[in-house]
Amino acid sequence: xxxADVVCYSEEIGLAADLVRIARALPAEMAPKVHAVxxxxxxxxxxxxxxxxxxxxxxxxxxxxxxxPHVVAGLLRGVVAALEPSLLLFGSTKRGREVAGRLAGxxxxxxxxxxxxxxxxxxGVRAExxxxxxxxxxxxxxxxxxxxxxxxxxxxxxxxxxVTAVERREHTAAPPKALSERIEVRPKAGGQLEIEKADRIVxxxxxxxxxxxxxxxxxxxxxxxxxxxxxxxxxxxxxxLSDDHWIGLTGHRVHPKLYVAVGVSGAVQHLVGMRTSKVxxxxxxxxxxxxxxxxxxxxxxxxYQIVPALTKALAG
Numbered sequence: 001x002x003x004a005d006v007v008c009y010s011e012e013i014g015l016a017a018d019l020v021r022i023a024r025a026l027p028a029e030m031a032p033k034v035h036a037v038x039x040x041x042x043x044x045x046x047x048x049x050x051x052x053x054x055x056x057x058x059x060x061x062x063x064x065x066x067x068x069p070h071v072v073a074g075l076l077r078g079v080v081a082a083l084e085p086s087l088l089l090f091g092s093t094k095r096g097r098e099v100a101g102r103l104a105g106x107x108x109x110x111x112x113x114x115x116x117x118x119x120x121x122x123x124g125v126r127a128e129x130x131x132x133x134x135x136x137x138x139x140x141x142x143x144x145x146x147x148x149x150x151x152x153x154x155x156x157x158x159x160x161x162x163v164t165a166v167e168r169r170e171h172t173a174a175p176p177k178a179l180s181e182r183i184e185v186r187p188k189a190g191g192q193l194e195i196e197k198a199d200r201i202v203x204x205x206x207x208x209x210x211x212x213x214x215x216x217x218x219x220x221x222x223x224x225x226x227x228x229x230x231x232x233x234x235x236x237x238x239x240x241l242s243d244d245h246w247i248g249l250t251g252h253r254v255h256p257k258l259y260v261a262v263g264v265s266g267a268v269q270h271l272v273g274m275r276t277s278k279v280x281x282x283x284x285x286x287x288x289x290x291x292x293x294x295x296x297x298x299x300x301x302x303x304y305q306i307v308p309a310l311t312k313a314l315a316g
Contacts, residue, residue: 007083008055009037009076010091011099013046017053018156019089024054025157027120033057037079039072041065051166054159059083061171066178069095073102074176080107082171085146087125092150100150110142113150134249134272153196154253154276193227193244200226200258203247203274206233207263207284207303211240216307217262223314229254231270248273263303266291283307 006026008019016036023034036050038060047058061075076099080088088109090100097113104111116137117128124141127149131138195201202221208214214228221228228245235246247254249269259277264270266282266289274280275294282295283306292298299306 005033005035005083005085006087006089007035007037007080007085008050008089009039010093011039011072011095012091012093012153013043013049015091015093015096015153016046017049018153019091019151020050020053020055021157021159022118022151022155023087023089026118035059035083035085037061037076039063039065039075047166047168052162054162055166056163057167057169059169059171061173063173063175066175067182068178068180069098069102070179071175072099073106075173076103077106078173079171087146088148090148090150092152097150100148104148107146109146109148110144111148111150112140115149115151116155118149118151130272134275135268152253154255193242195227195229195244195247195252196254198227198254199256200224200260201229201247201254201256201274201277202226202260202262203229203231203264204234204262205231205264205270207265208234208240211238213304214240216304216311220260220262220307220311220314223311224258224260226258226260231264231267261291261295262307264291265289266294 006023008016008023010016010019020034020036033056035057036055038046038058040061040063050058059079061079066072090096092113100111100113112127112129114129115127116130119126126139126141128137128139202217202224204217217228229247230241230245232246232248232251234240235243246252249272251273253273255276257278259274260281262283271294280295281297282291283299283303284291285302287300
């Protein structure tokens with residue numbers, strides 16, 4: 001294999017397809033051939049989706065599906081070692097970052113996570129990523145390659161022309177022994193919402209007094225055809241909504257056309273997750289709330305009066 005090839009992997013096939021597009025957008029000499037890797041448990045149509053995104057080759061690893069990041073990294077290690085790429089693109093999800101770190105350790109690769117952009121210069125590959133809670137952008141250059149880059153969801157590139165004849169390969173790998181034993185699996189509430197894909201979002205913060213009052217927010221969201229989001233305390237601490245509603249630095253990053261923030265103070269950790277929204281409407285009783293600095297439309301007042309009035313007006 002060419003040492004300039006790029007290998008793409010994410011447990012989320014939609015994100016894996018985005019990584020393939022990013023790789024295809026690199027200069028031809030930088031990524032002459034783009035490989036995508038599928039592990040046990042991947043959907044049957046994943047090969048076609050990655051081929052449509054522009055992958056030159058799709059490698060499917062046979063074996064038993066595992067959620068253990070050590071096992072996943074071990075399965076990827078064999079494929080990556082065989083391909084000898086110069087660049088690995090991973091999805092910077094919670095699972096992706098854990099697997100990426102383990103794989104980088106196994107292969108002794110330099111690695112960066114939370115990357116929002118790649119640039120190729122005469123000096124080599126540079127990665128851009130947010131730092132200082134999203135208040136600055138760090139630009140870093142790899143001192144050596146191969147290198148592993150974990151790219152944030154929502155980072156996209158222009159669609160590449162699909163490859164007319166996608167190379168498909170099967171791999172058999174003996175997985176390493178798991179380093180932990182699974183005792184019990186407890187399904188979490190929710191898990192079906194992909195809030196990053198929502199065009200409209202109504203997010204609630206600590207301005208809501210009790211869980212039962214979520215009905216007010218849900219009614220407003222229905223009237224707008226929007227999804228419901230929340231800040232960290234409502235998901236991680238109060239447990240009023242599941243983690244797939246959580247927007248912020250350690251939650252999900254969203255890019256909707258309309259973002260309505262209700263009772264959200266606007267801590268910097270939350271702003272990182274929504275600052276690229278096209279239109280922001282903020283409702284808060286504190287006229288000095290930081291969220292207003294990010295808002296296109298500002299409503300100062302009690303959410304318990306304003307939200308029902310907005311819902312009624314939209315319904316009429």
